[in-house]
Amino acid sequence: MGSVEIPNWLKELPLAPEFRPTDTEFADPIAYISKIEKQAASFGICKIIPPLPKPSKKYVFSNLNRSLLKCPDFGPDNSSLGVCNSLKFGSGDGSSDGVSRAVFTTRHQELGQSQSVKKAKGTVQNPQSGVHKQVWQSGEVYTLEQFESKSKSFARNLLGSVKDVSPLVIESMFWKATLEKPIYVEYANDVPGSAFEESKGQFHYSHRRLRKRTYYKSRLDSSDCKQTVMGCGRDTQIDDTKGASVQSDADKCLRMTKSVETVSTFSSNDDSQSFKEKSSDTGNDMQGTAGWKLSNSPWNLQVIARSSGSLTRFMPDDIPGVTSPMVYIGMLFSWFAWHVEDHELHSMNFLHTGSSKTWYAVPGDYAFAFEEVIRTEGYGGNIDHLAALKLLGEKTTLLSPEVIVASGIPCCRLTQNPGEFVVTFPRAYHVGFSHGNCFEVYVHLIFAVNLCRRLLAYD
Template sequence: MVERKVCMSREAKLEFLKCKKLQRFNRESAGDFPCVNHVTGRGGGDALIEPASCGVRIHGNLQVGASLNGKDVFSKHRVQKFETSDLDWIDRIPECPVYYPNKEEFQDPLVYLHKIAPEASQYGICKIVSPITASVPAGVVLMNEKAGFKFTTRVQPLRLAEWDMEDKVTFFMSGRNYTFRDFEKMANKVFARRYYSAGCLPPAYLEKEFWHEIVRGKTESVEYACDVDGSAFSSSSDDDLAKSKWNMKGFSRLPESILRLLDTTIPGVTEPMLYIGMLFSMFAWHVEDHYLYSINYHHCGAAKTWYGIPGHSAVDFEKVVREHVYNGDILTTDGEDGAFDVLLGKTTIFPPKILLEHDVPVYKAVQKPGEFVITFPRAYHAGFSHGFNCGEAVNFATADWFPMGLIASRRYALLRRVPILPHEELLCKEAMLLSTLDDAVAYSLEDLKSRKSVKVSFVKLMRFHHRARWAFMKSKACSGTSLVTHGTILCSICKCDCYVAYVNCTCCWHVMCLRHDPRSIELPCGSRRILCVREDVLEKEEAAKKFEEEEDAVLHEFQQLRKGDDDFSFLSKLFPELEDRAYIPYCDLSLELTEEAEVLKGETVSTSGVSKEFFSSIRNAHEHANSSTPNNLRDGMDILKEPCSNDESDSEVFRVKRRSKVVQKRSNTPVSSNEHQSLKKHRGRNHGEAQRYAECSATRGVAMKKNNKVTNGGLREKHMVKMSNHRLIQQNRLEVRGRPSFS
């Protein structure tokens, strides 16, 4: 067999030659070199964190793509801990379950997934063979229906790494734009040069070939087009699969999907992405953003091999990676979160052999055209292509996802990573809709289990917030309370999403979730601290009480979860002077509405979905989201003393940097021409300054009310006064947004 190096684009070759030149220059000089930007996979990696301005460093002042102790980043070297001279372990990996629904079962995907989930989730991944096929091939869709469709590939070094500060793996942009047909020709040529045939080879043979190649083969790199915006499902009315609910373009908007509550689309999460690969293109070990489900459809081409880890074994998986894959010097924090943080980069590849040796269950699937692969919440997975192929994937969430989503949100907060989804708001929206349903209707066992999951998660959330507000008010940790109506904003310390309540200063710059002690933080602005609470908090508490009263199982499960919950124990430690036995769940809490609190009024949001304002600045994550968890809360606030010149929006607005663009759903609500023009003018650099200026100007124009106390029974009357002032604020805000610039 003759092995040849992969055929690379002209731009990729030039980049590779530059790396070689830098390598030779490095042997003669110890100077600094210009960096080569890197790109990793979509999702919880760089999507959640602002990348460093000069790429990821490999060694000292050298950048990725430069050199590694005299070796270029594509060269293979022996990695003792991943020794794979014996490939017999491949035959010991069992297959995941495969399901063959009939056309009737296939009608509703989420109903069918509910049916198989109890069994399939125990394997982390499963395969579903579609009973109907697409009548319009993906190639026809991408070449004819989507005229001008092109994509850029990434160059993946085909090697293992030591995974220490001097040896990591990074994926580079190739710089070459392909059409679907051009990439297919290139990929097939590479396959034919290696195997003297364009035909398919046995999956077991190619699996051993892949691991042999990645350890000691001669191929230095492969190209992979991942995270390509778009879909290969046809728009033809004659295509049965495209017309079905299994079409990825509408999957997130299905009636049982939690993501239907989002008013804004997120590529790869609510909108599908394409994955176009060649021989040995790989997707590294990773877990889906926010521990979401994913569904992957294989449109055409060679098969893919998948490896999956059950969600219940995720902690064991991370422990093995931390102790036997990564060296301690690259971990950003201690414990299991350190490995999780590095895995989010989506460039970690290692043979499953090391997992088998440490009793971590691994399952595999060979996905062929016309087949779906489902990954379940918190299930790590990886894999590679057997040749040219095209797949499509999208995330989704059902009601049973909320407990897993909470775990992911807490981990992001510990690592100070910007979330992609507003978990707290999604939970509240779904729970409030659930509270309006008729209990007399007979639901399936799967439906009842999912609804119970929502109820328990919601009760836990509302119980925590009520207990926290009681403690904050009794301890005088805040000087007053404000009612707010806007959507989710981010904590300026841990970046977690805040929806039900949070603490803010009167300048609106320093948002804190209720998991921090505001008394220990000295605000740079010197302002007073205000406890901000949603105006409909009483309705939400009533719904939570209703869930507890109607189902004893909900209250019982909440009480069991509370015993080991860090949030509730944190409150007891934070306010030791307050006795827990003095607290009564859902008791009336007096709200002291202060003059300063008037400035904190927010914008009214739609009740039908999650507010669009989270994503108003979705292009930019917080500048400091990639820094480690602060040693103390005061240190966490230091980063906010100086506004960032390159930040395009307010620090407290919910923002995401998943991809380079975000598309908003079309709304039936008309937008005035003045508002439309003002939004266009301030979509750029000065949007944040304009918004803060508007709030301050509006505050000066509103007649301040004297401090007064109202009980829960008087909230409605106070809200009428508040809304009157709120309209004045909105009017001033639009006027200020029309200003040309703020320097």
């Protein structure tokens, strides 16, 4: 595969707007997002490039590992949250410092289409199965370094013969893969943690009501929430009954690249003593760097939901993914399905380090029309609108933007690079995946601004 053909529909997709705030504008994220919302919301999504370089990989790994080591604060059921206890590692994982390193679990995602749902003599046996992808809770455990190594291996195998690995090429390969023989990628989503350092300056917020344990327990005990910690990230439906059989098949083809997507939470428990001493030295070395400046700015996703102008600052409890971010760790072609944020809120996302990510979005004004296209073109038109919404809510639907634009609905594309924020706007459906040919860290948070104006618009 020396070259990859880029389809015309993909080349013709408009780019989402890109904004570069000044130092002054960067001082107030909610005010800045409100300022650009009228223009950006007409696309459903936008990219914001801060006036700071991207954080270093060393800084990101240090903060993320330290944050993940605090996971026991969420209670004894933490294995269900996609994070395990820390382990002591030496040279076996590429490090010989003997420091405690956090581990996390991944899920297997299906990418592709089985023969039973492909066209046969002009017919499709099961259109609904063609757009719905399976996700299984595999329980495979990695340190950050181990998953990075596995991810890079997969990227080399898949992309090694491709001469040009531009975003358009990766996108073409992804959508082509959705129509071919299934492969399985790994994805760790809804992981409590953050690659932002905890803010120590004027943007540090105290949390008087910490009810994480109650929140997590109630969500995990719910039969509807087995697959997620909460439904506001890129959560995906899990088929527990097939996990064991798929794992053996997936192991054969899981030589994949990795991306880490982070959504951070507030936590105050002590780390293991050995890591505290090591990370303290690292933190001192990092003071004044780009990552340190970003963490001590109001754009730190650990504090932005409680900042002035954000309506979520009035929420009495800490809710991961809403008032505090969460971590997502993926690899090449790890994907998030078409979805809209809970309660029609905004979302903010930051890519810390590694490869790029691709996003596609439909403006919020076209949400109903989009749902109708999904119902008719994706699910075969055999279900009503409410049933289609329920299937979309499972966050397992992958339908090419080609079908969306062919139906007359505007759709744009966006390539997010390390060090860049992405904001999605209320009612804007979006989908995307990781380029993942090297390690990535990604952060996600939903928040609320201009809620009163939106409520008046519905009146």
